[in-house]
Amino acid sequence: MEKPGRNDPCYCGSGQKYKKCHMPLDQQKEKEKRDWLQAAHFLNRDFMLFAREERFAADFATALPFYWNKLYTLDNAEEMSQAEALRFFDWFALDYTLATGGLLAEIYRQEKWEDLSSVQQQVLEKWLQEAGASWAYTLTDYDADKLYLQDFLFGESFVVEEPGGRGVVEIGEVILARLVPMYDHWEFSTSAAYLPADEIADLKEKLIAAQETMPQATQIEFMRRNSHLLVHHALAQAQRKGRPPVARLDPDRPDKMTQKQKIVRQVKRRLA
Helix, strand or coil: CCCCCCCCCCCCCCCCCCCCCCCCHHHHHHHHHHHHHHHHHHHHHHHHHHHHHHHHHHHHHHHHHCCCCCCCCCHHHHCCCCCHHHHHHHHHHCCCCCCCCCHHHHHHHHHHHHHHHHHHHHHHHHHHHHHHCEEEEECCCCCCCEEEEECCCCEEEEEEEEECCCCCCCCCCCCCCEEEEEEEEEEECCCEECCCCCHHHCHHHHHHHHCCCCCCHHHHHHHHHHHHHHHHHHHHHHHHHCCCCCCCHCCCCCCCCCCCCHHHHHHHHCCC
16 A cells, blocks of 8 residues: 555545654654564574574584485585575574474574563564575466465465465465564575475375374474475476576586585584
8 A cells, every 4th residue: 555645635534634643653663664574684683693603513513414305415515506505594594403402493482582672572482483494485476566375285274475486386386484573574594485386296196204203293393304305305306307407516506606605514523
């Protein structure tokens, strides 16, 4: 809805000028939303810094080949594209169970809580309580910057705001992403990947088979423990189609310069 001018009639139909009616409330809401988005941006960046601490080096070295089905290891991790690195670290912070138990994001909360602003605390708490795992969602419809998604396995529906629109994804195809609450809407936590219609194949059967091995798990526990299966499926389908499954194997990759991930170099030094 386009906002009226200061001296125009308020959109609520009160008959008052906008500046005397809903304008102060709308301005307050806009400020709250800006503060929320700034806090979310800070937390994403701070998660990355936190993950660089020496105590997580061994977990990183184990998690990397597990997530990428050995197509990336410490020996070639610096060749990840920026999008690949962001997706991996998002999973490492919010899905991967560390050797000591629990999630990196939960340890971050325990140790950093008092250092965070009240808005940052609100965002972090909402993410830990409501954000799902990295998962698969079927695109059922779209409208400008809104994507209408359905959980690929469990059927729950979501409306996601995505400024870039649907890109090349068609209705019925599958988006691989994490959904996070962002003030008054859902967004992708980082850049999404997707499965074309002819690469969905037996993904649902794989997830159902995995579900049968965890009958006592909650939905979110199951999703976090098995979100890597989505990545492995996508990698296998790319190879089946003759496409490079990861950026380092693409001779025509657009980013010719290798992405030098500082954390990778740090981990190598610490494990040497």
